[in-house]
Amino acid sequence: MTEPALLPGPAADGQPDTPSPQAAAGALLPAAPDGVELVARFFRALGDPARLRLLEFLLPVEHTVSECVQHIGLSQGRVSAHLACLADCGYVQARRAGRFAYYTVADPRVADLVVLARSLAADNAAALADCVRIAPAPAAERAARS
Numbered sequence: 678m679t680e681p682a683l684l685p686g687p688a689a690d691g692q693p694d695t696p697s698p699q700a701a702a703g704a705l706l707p708a709a710p711d712g713v714e715l716v717a718r719f720f721r722a723l724g725d726p727a728r729l730r731l732l733e734f735l736l737p738v739e740h741t742v743s744e745c746v747q748h749i750g751l752s753q754g755r756v757s758a759h760l761a762c763l764a765d766c767g768y769v770q771a772r773r774a775g776r777f778a779y780y781t782v783a784d785p786r787v788a789d790l791v792v793l794a795r796s797l798a799a800d801n802a803a804a805l806a807d808c809v810r811i812a813p814a815p816a817a818e819r820a821a822r823s
Contacts, residue, residue, distance in 0.1 A: 722766040727751060728759050729791070735769055736788050739781035 707713055723729060727749055734740060734748050746756045760780055763769040770783040782788065798805060 719766070722762060722768065723794075725759065727755070728763055731756070731759055731763065732768060732782065732787060732791060735780055735782050736791065739772065739779040741777050741779055745780065 707716065723732075730749055731745055734745060740748070742753060742757055742760065745760065746753050749756055751759075760769060760771075764771060764780075764783075767783055768787055769780050771778045771780050773779075
């Protein structure tokens with residue numbers, strides 16, 4: 678089976694043929710039900726604020742676990758668990774040097790994803806704040822009760 682083209686080509690009139698958002702989404706999401714589950718799992722890995730902060734911290738340069746702990750403010754065990762999740766899902770990779778592991782973003786497209794997510798979230802901030810169907814993060818719940 679041939680994969681659909683992801684980049685628009687020129688139309689008969691020479692202008693770029695830009696597919697509708699619905700057509701683009703249909704062409705990009707996997708057709709098999711388990712393929713859609715895989716994409717959902719991809720996003721669930723990003724569903725934790727600490728993991729997003731770690732990703733943003735690792736975007737420009739590699740860091741040790743200790744540096745990540747200092748930046749994020751969580752225990753070393755929690756940070757290590759988050760880094761292990763991100764590594765298992767392919768977002769980050771580790772480089773060992775002696776006693777230290779240096780973590781870095783595994784794919785430069787992650788930076789694009791984070792920038793796009795921030796932009797979309799900013800454009801939809803009011804709707805996201807008012808959304809009652811998605812539970813707030815546990816830290817946000819604790820802060821709201823304090």
